[in-house]
Amino acid sequence: MLRALIFDFDGLILDTETPEVHAWQEMYAAYGQELDFAWVAYQIGRGAEQIVERPVDKLANLVPSLDKEAVEGDYRARRMSAILAEPIRPGVERLLAEAKAAGIRLCVASSSRHEWVDTHLSRLGLFDFFEFTCCADDVERAKPFPDLYLLALEKLGLDASEAMALEDSPNGSQAALDAGLMVVAVPNEVTRYLDLSHATAQFASMEEVTVEGLRELRG
Structure with a gap:
């Protein structure tokens, strides 16, 4: 589940x-x-x-x-x-609200530091969607190592089989996979040219990602 x-x-x-x-x-x-x-x-x-x-x-x-x-x-x-000048990527706010309404817990695992991630999430009005953020200053090794995702799972108190990761890059996707997670890749203008074939699924935009679809993938 x-x-x-x-x-x-x-x-x-x-x-x-x-x-x-x-x-x-x-x-x-x-x-x-x-x-x-x-x-x-x-x-x-x-x-x-x-x-x-x-x-x-x-x-x-x-x-x-x-x-x-x-x-x-x-x-x-x-x-x-x-x-x-960049907007929130299309579909992100809708997916966050949809997941929240469905009782799915949300958190962030980022190779950037808290000062960067938390400040931008607050500026964009998204910070309160997440229970917590795991950032580079919380672990000794950031991505492509799995430490950030392992920490997130520990803080959630969940097994990897009960969660999924959403990523945009090969390095991030590999980190999630090595933590035992299924990974949905949604590349951006730059990372769409990179090899994301190791991800569980790949979408062109977050607008294509739904809670129902993620549940079907998770099984």
Whole structure:
């Protein structure tokens, strides 16, 4: 029986990932360089400690005279401006309300930190839908390791067979699978180009996801 849904945040509830990629593409282009999409895609959904090389460091290797501090400041301003203009992804609010009405418990498992996740959920008016949020500062290893999902299950007091995860990236999906969860993948503009074939099911939009459909998948 489906008793809980565990949501990713970045890229699933709010598309923070597409603005991030676009901002770095703009920064690279400003220095006559091209951002390697495959390299960036590999990082999506990973915790900060799991990222081997930051985009600014990679750019600095290509442009030795780069002022990394100035570039990072410009990047952060571009990214945040775009993120604040992003709406909640279509179908998210409807699914949250539908699940809540059906008595299904809701929580978040994110590779970002509480300050980021909780602030945005509050700003968007979604924070109160969730019992709690599990974030990178709650575990030693963020995604693609399963620790965040295992913590969420522990706090819910449920077995993995009683819950499902909703994700947008291969790294996040793998983390959920390794925690024993079924995973529904709903990619965004960036992650739709990535291989999500290991997910239990994949939908083009959260507008296609319903509680009834998730219950049928869960069995």
